[in-house]
Amino acid sequence: EDQVTQSPEALRLQEGESSSLNCSYTVSGLRGLFWYRQDPGKGPEFLFTLYSAGEEKEKERLKATLTKKESFLHITAPKPEDSATYLCAATSGTYKYIFGTGTRLKVLA
Amino acid sequence: NAGVTQTPKFQVLKTGQSMTLQCAQDMNHEYMSWYRQDPGMGLRLIHYSVGAGITDQGEVPNGYNVSRSTTEDFPLRLLSAAPSQTSVYFCASSRQVSSYEQYFGPGTRLTVT
Numbered sequence: 001e002d003q004v005t006q007s008p009e010a011l012r013l014q015e016g017e018s019s020s021l022n023c024s025y026t027v028s029g030l031r032g033l034f035w036y037r038q039d040p041g042k043g044p045e046f047l048f049t050l051y052s053a054g055e056e057k058e059k060e061r062l063k064a065t066l067t068k069k070e071s072f073l074h075i076t077a078p079k080p081e082d083s084a085t086y087l088c089a090a091t092s093g094t095y096k097y098i099f100g101t102g103t104r105l106k107v108l109a
Numbered sequence: 110n111a112g113v114t115q116t117p118k119f120q121v122l123k124t125g126q127s128m129t130l131q132c133a134q135d136m137n138h139e140y141m142s143w144y145r146q147d148p149g150m151g152l153r154l155i156h157y158s159v160g161a162g163i164t165d166q167g168e169v170p171n172g173y174n175v176s177r178s179t180t181e182d183f184p185l186r187l188l189s190a191a192p193s194q195t196s197v198y199f200c201a202s203s204r205q206v207s208s209y210e211q212y213f214g215p216g217t218r219l220t221v222t
Contacts, residue, residue, distance in 0.1 A: 043199050043213030099152040
């Protein structure tokens, strides 16, 4: 059964303290791995798509990487406005996207 | 572009009542989907559509119906509401059928008493 697992469930960082969020996946024939940001009371907002192992994408303080078993979202020198829940999702191309339960990130000033 | 819109934003129903959650997108996206989000469960797929006139079940379809008569609209119908359907519902759309990022609406918070 296809599965996506995120860790940790919650993370508290001081402003400027870099860290990484993990997304482990078990998906037959991965066609895409997605990262989203979700603010309280809002819908998820797309961040990155990764298609193959070794691929990396960056946006401001965020960098997403992909291996054959997991993806990492690296946050460099985070700011309080980076506080949100970060969701990972995967698809094998069967019209269905499988989401992890997310990592709640809190960045303290 | 308004993107993906959902109405209503909040709704309270009594057990047994029916209602329709509205979803529309103005990006000419082929793929649309409905998810529910519950604490500790993540987003779970209810139904999806790969184009007008084509719908299929997701992971948790029981108690819900959908239809897609136009590219733009994808309403979700609750046939007979139950307390277990208390959740936050998100509609999403994607440019093509698979392997592309989804764009989400703002959500509908539904409470069934």
